Amino acid sequence: MKKISFPIIHAFLFVALFLGCKKEASKNIVAPPSAGSLAFKSSAANVVLTAATDAANVVTFSFNAAKFGVQVVPTYSLEFDLPADTTGANAWANAVVVKLPAGTLTKTYLGADFNSLLANQLMLPTGVASTLAIRLKAEVTQNTGAGSSIKPIYSSLSMTVNPYKATIEYPALIVKGGNSWKTPAARSNGFVLTSAKFNGKYEGYLNLPNADGYGGDAFQLVSSKDVSKVYGWGGTSTTMSLTGGNLYLTPAPAYMKVNADVDALTITYTPVKFFISGDDNGWSTSATPLIYNATTMKWVAANVALTAGKTFVFTANGGYDISYKVDGSGALVFAGAPTWGGINIPVTKTGVFTVTLDLSAGDGNYTYSIK
Structure with a gap:
């Protein structure tokens, strides 16, 4: 048997090693996907929101996974903005950014959540149709969460939205009628004072046509935060206590602006037209x-x-x-x-x-x- 010289063996090994390295290197070449390959879409082109849609799924945004040509897991976010803010040097700077969980390729919104995004965060006008711009951002981040040198990929779409003004359930003092005055057992419009700043100060408007002293529209105020707290007579027509009876008014019967302070235990009534x-x-x-x-x-x-x-x-x-x-x-x-x-x-x-x-x-x- 002939012997193969060591130089020839070394040459074969070198070629094999070179080809292996070349093959391995080819797997690490970044090839960013095109925006079109993401197939970013919305399940609805026009969304009209009302209180009746609060608990319903009103829109789903979906897309394909972004393939960058290397073994990485991209992160995704949705950006919501007004069309006028999507061009120029500060394009998308005012967008509301919603980061999606790892591996998520869809985002479904309940009506209440989508309405809050539109009316409260973007401050779109309520009760009228507006155009909304939405941008998908696919990016590669480092293990630390910081950005990488690989440029993000974007895909955009637009839709028409019509948010509504939602009634926020602020802390309240609920009117509980006294004497023969019957009031709703549950919290109801027209029989409530609310704390819009979530503090001890409450305000509302009450129609008290029979506010004629001890025989009229006497009432107490029940805290919506703690029903054991019932505010009543504090010794005068402008004071309250947690141990007194019914509140009675000094103004003549009228529609009243009522302000109550549960910390100072005061209450005022102003007849208004x-x-x-x-x-x-x-x-x-x-x-x-x-x-x-x-x-x-x-x-x-x-x-x-x-x-x-x-x-x-x-x-x-x-x-x-x-x-x-x-x-x-x-x-x-x-x-x-x-x-x-x-x-x-x-x-x-x-x-x-x-x-x-x-x-x-x-x-x-x-x-x-x-x-």
Whole structure:
């Protein structure tokens, strides 16, 4: 048998090693996927949200796994923004970013969660359709969670959304009627004071047409946080206690703005009548009254002539100490003394309308409509 020389063996080994290394190196070449390969899509092109959709699945975002050509596990996030914020030097800078769990290729939203994202985080106007921009981001991160040198891959889509103004269930003092006054057993609009700042101060509007002393609309206030705390008479018409009987009023029978402080144990009542004051009536605080509807518990003014581009304010009792305007998102806010804030309510169309002011749900949930 012939002997194979060692130089030849060494040459074969070198070639085999070289080919093996080349094959191994080929597995580590990064080849970012195209945006189209992600097949990013939404289950709905148009989503209209209401209280009835809170517990329903309203939209699902789905996509394919991003294959970067190497053995890595990408991380994914969804970015939600307004179309106007998706271009320019600061594109997507104001986006709401939702990071998805590892290995997740879908994201389904319940109506309540999607509405919160749209109305509270993005501050989209409620009750009207808006265009929403959504971007999928697929990226490779280091073991520490920090970004890597591999550039992220993006895929975008848009959809139409119509969020609604959700009523937040703030801590409340629930009206419990005294004497012969029957009030709802459960928390109900028109019979509640709320703490919009989640502190000891509560506010609401109550219709007390029989507030005529000891024989009238006497009541107590029951804490929604602790039903064992029942606030009643504190010795005077403006004080409360946890041991007293029914609260009684000194104002004449009326629709009242009621403020209660459970820390200071005080309560005040202010009879109110509301008006529309604006450009179209020369900012009169008496010319355009709203009429209280005891059945719907709303203030209504019918046949109100309004002009597009003009503004108005809800005023009370012939002045601005108790008045309501809107904030930057269009929500109704207190604008009277001593804060003097808010933005005049804009009129978007010219015509004759019915204007409604609804103060029945307690502070933080006051609303209005123009139809």
